[in-house]
Amino acid sequence: MLGPMVQNLVSGVLVGGLYGLAAVGLSLVFGVTKFLNVSHGELLMLGGYASVLAFNSRFHVDPFLSLGSTIISLLLVGIILYQLLFARMVKLSEEAKVKNTMLVGFGLSIILQNMALSLWTANDQGITTSYSMRALTYLGVRFPIVRVASLAIALVSLLALHLFLRRTFIGKAIRATAENWEAAALMGIDIHRVYLVAFVLGAAQGAHRDGPRGAGEHSGHVCRWPCPGRYGISDLLLSRGDLPGDCWPPALPAGVGLTASGPIRCQRGVAQ
Amino acid sequence: VNRKQVGLIALLIILLALLVLFPRMVKNKTSTVNLAILVLLHVTLASSWNILGGYTGQTNLGHAAFFGLGTLATRLLWMRGWSIFPSLLAGGGVAVALALLIGIPAFRLRGAYFAIGTLALGQVLYATVGNVLYGAAGLPAQYLATYDLVPRYYLCAALAVLTVGTTYVLVNSRLGLGMMAVREGEDAAESLGVSALRHKLLALCASALFAGLAGGAFAYYHVSYYYQFPFAPVWSLDSVTMAYIGGTGTIIGPIIGAVFFVVVREILSLKLGELHLMVFGVLFILVVLFLPGGIVQAWKRVQRLVGRRSASKEVQAAR
Numbered sequence: 001m002l003g004p005m006v007q008n009l010v011s012g013v014l015v016g017g018l019y020g021l022a023a024v025g026l027s028l029v030f031g032v033t034k035f036l037n038v039s040h041g042e043l044l045m046l047g048g049y050a051s052v053l054a055f056n057s058r059f060h061v062d063p064f065l066s067l068g069s070t071i072i073s074l075l076l077v078g079i080i081l082y083q084l085l086f087a088r089m090v091k092l093s094e095e096a097k098v099k100n101t102m103l104v105g106f107g108l109s110i111i112l113q114n115m116a117l118s119l120w121t122a123n124d125q126g127i128t129t130s131y132s133m134r135a136l137t138y139l140g141v142r143f144p145i146v147r148v149a150s151l152a153i154a155l156v157s158l159l160a161l162h163l164f165l166r167r168t169f170i171g172k173a174i175r176a177t178a179e180n181w182e183a184a185a186l187m188g189i190d191i192h193r194v195y196l197v198a199f200v201l202g203a204a205q206g207a208h209r210d211g212p213r214g215a216g217e218h219s220g221h222v223c224r225w226p227c228p229g230r231y232g233i234s235d236l237l238l239s240r241g242d243l244p245g246d247c248w249p250p251a252l253p254a255g256v257g258l259t260a261s262g263p264i265r266c267q268r269g270v271a272q
Numbered sequence: 273v274n275r276k277q278v279g280l281i282a283l284l285i286i287l288l289a290l291l292v293l294f295p296r297m298v299k300n301k302t303s304t305v306n307l308a309i310l311v312l313l314h315v316t317l318a319s320s321w322n323i324l325g326g327y328t329g330q331t332n333l334g335h336a337a338f339f340g341l342g343t344l345a346t347r348l349l350w351m352r353g354w355s356i357f358p359s360l361l362a363g364g365g366v367a368v369a370l371a372l373l374i375g376i377p378a379f380r381l382r383g384a385y386f387a388i389g390t391l392a393l394g395q396v397l398y399a400t401v402g403n404v405l406y407g408a409a410g411l412p413a414q415y416l417a418t419y420d421l422v423p424r425y426y427l428c429a430a431l432a433v434l435t436v437g438t439t440y441v442l443v444n445s446r447l448g449l450g451m452m453a454v455r456e457g458e459d460a461a462e463s464l465g466v467s468a469l470r471h472k473l474l475a476l477c478a479s480a481l482f483a484g485l486a487g488g489a490f491a492y493y494h495v496s497y498y499y500q501f502p503f504a505p506v507w508s509l510d511s512v513t514m515a516y517i518g519g520t521g522t523i524i525g526p527i528i529g530a531v532f533f534v535v536v537r538e539i540l541s542l543k544l545g546e547l548h549l550m551v552f553g554v555l556f557i558l559v560v561l562f563l564p565g566g567i568v569q570a571w572k573r574v575q576r577l578v579g580r581r582s583a584s585k586e587v588q589a590a591r
Contacts, residue, residue, distance in 0.1 A: 036388075099384070102387055
């Protein structure tokens, strides 16, 4: 009786940590820029597809190795989206900004979902490596290697983000802008640059998360296209975007929430 | 009553007569009436979204939840042997019940939380209905034997007229003024004694009622569909898109938006298949960024431009 419960708890924590990472990206964007990017989940999906494409290419790049290129491609996507769409809404009042970015994100999510559908079909995509099925066993509880490694990468990237925000000059500028963009602008901070960096960092956090995750789902439901919407929303609900300077708080409720819901879903085996 | 108003009323009467006579006038009956039913259903959806989204300023990204619940209640009761009108009313009633359930807690929060909450609500119901009621809702043989398109058409037409008419009466009443005051500034409205919560709730209930009734009409009209289908996010997106393309916060905007949307969608889906959704995604973003008042705003701009030009010509002629 206790065995399965502990197992479920471990699985929940391992998945929940990854959700937490996604929430951090979103929370960073929302906290600093007040852009409510409801297409965040679709950006995660793009991260997932980038590593699937790398794996299915001629070179069979391992998802953990292609992480670098995945991050760079998501950085580019973030820059393009910011310059094309979001830069126009920087100077709006906060209420109008939240509403308009939300609507634009809503349209964007439809575009990205249908783009993914037509480019890569509605079929489930998976990455099956030689180590996909392996797990470490400790006291009878199994720790799937891929999940553990993904979580480790997630934690490292969280730490890196934390140090970036705390120790670098641009990190300081980001935190200042989050507190009060007008005051920050008066102090000579280039708001556009700060917004761009925050937005792009947020987008790239998605790459960390969904990239390696691909390897874990050996049965292959990595990039199920309806999922991103769900990720986006659950992340949104969990991350309140209150504390952009500290990236830890949003990760915690996300992880805990999924720890609780994870086992239920595992046991019932309910899709979606 | 001045001349302009008489003209407007005459135009309205002509439009209503056209709406009534339409099924007798068309040649290629089945496909044309089907298209008309789709247009009218979408007019109802867009106008009902507009009551809350356009006039009260609360963005509902899960309109499909109310629409879907309406289809579900109506279809299940109707299949149990209820006649269609009580089933329809039940569909609307269930949607209002959900609106109250969601609205009371959600409207205590401000800003984007209502939008996020409704977005999640739509997804939750979509997934849940898909898991619980998998399979299709097909009509049994005795229902099919008496199936006739014309009464469905009149139901949808009546519903569209009722929705637009109610919106008109509502926004010209004290309650409607309160709703618009809440949209322009909650604090200012509250300071004048307008209860933001009550007005937002009222708008949500009216919006949900007509969405639920539209769902009931859909359940009455469609022969076979998956129970999950009316809950699909695309219904929410369509409602928002139509209202924005036409012009939110106006009576005529959602009607224009719905006609434009359905006709363009039918043409595009013939040519592009599933890709037509991407086209509407792009169009929606463009409208939000560059033309927040939709077609109505564009029309007003053109009018003003033409007016200015003719005015300057008059000035020149006078010289």
